[in-house]
Amino acid sequence: MMKEIYFDNNATTRVADEVYEEMQPYFRNLYGNPSSMHTFGGQVGIRIREARERVARLLGCDPSEIIFTSCGTESDSTAIHGTLAATPQKRKVITTRVEHPAVLTVCRELESHGYTVVELGVDKLGRLDLNELEHQLDDDTVLVSIMAANNETGVIFPIEQIARMVTSRGVTFHTDAVQIVGKVPLNLSKSPINLLSLSGHKLHAPKGVGVLYVRKGTRIAPFMLGGHQEGGRRAGTENVPGIVALGKACELAARHMEDENTRVKALRDKLEKAILESCPDSRVNGEREHRLPNTTNISFEYVEGEAILLLLDRHGICASSGSACTSGSLEPSHVLRAMGVPFTAAHGSIRFSLSRYNTEQEVDFAIEKMPEIINRLRELSPFVQTGTGR
């Protein structure tokens, strides 16, 4: 079995060894229910409290503002539905065209329930127009949901500034921060953000655990009703191993943040620069400056993203394509379309997303293989016009 080279960390990440170690006892030895009255269960409750403190420390908030959920998708859904349920008289929601489906699909569905949903557009570099946001905010607006960093391009939105603009109008602001948490420092104590979603498996904790941050005083109705867990805000017996793991992953993230923004970023930059130089008619999608340190999204004219992925896969290199063909549709990614990336380029886009586990040798190997793959595919392409595209 070939060792994989994993450049798909925005899809999911490897569970850190330290995280795996820490969660293991909670399956077989410390399996008590934290709600039980006995000491056996109680000691588990103590570890949940500790995990909550660790998450709060990474985010710069109070532990009481952390609600554990089952995933980023649940956190997003709860934030949106919970806010609307708490203020039913207001009927307008503002989001963006480049959100993850966990936000976009939920918002689009609201239209069939009589809500007005505004999807803000982005420019060629994937940036929002904050004047347009300001113009759309009105007395009927109940919620603005805008992601902190885009999963496909890594482009970072100025959420602090957006949060100030939105909350100063008395409107609730939610951000899907799944991609940014653990990669870029956040400090919620200095920000009026009301609601924030994160997901364990994007920061080296396992799948099946997430967090919804709810700022004190934010009006939100619970989504899951039942027992009194999570202060009655999210019923259901706690995913103890997952929660303990997420706490540990947050602690590690704080420790690795500098590495992420220096070594990992340098590896990403090396990969990106080499590919742009060795592959004609290639370009980076999205603003390069305000971007996650681990992500690059590159378009190759006249080739199919899926074909590139297949050839990369033969070398054990895992990446992801910007088009949604894999999900049964021939449409290119909604994010690249919103940015006005030409059809021919959007179809041939590849996202490389790195992590602290990547090495320079892995990057060098990909740098060697990419021009071979692109040249080979262009030889086969009926559209090949290499060198005339610019």
Ligand SMILES: *Cc1c(COP(=O)(O)O)cnc(C)c1O
């Ligand atoms: C992965 C992801 C989600 C969904 O998180 P899950 O835990 O997989 O449900 C939501 N938003 C963004 C930006 C993501 O990258």
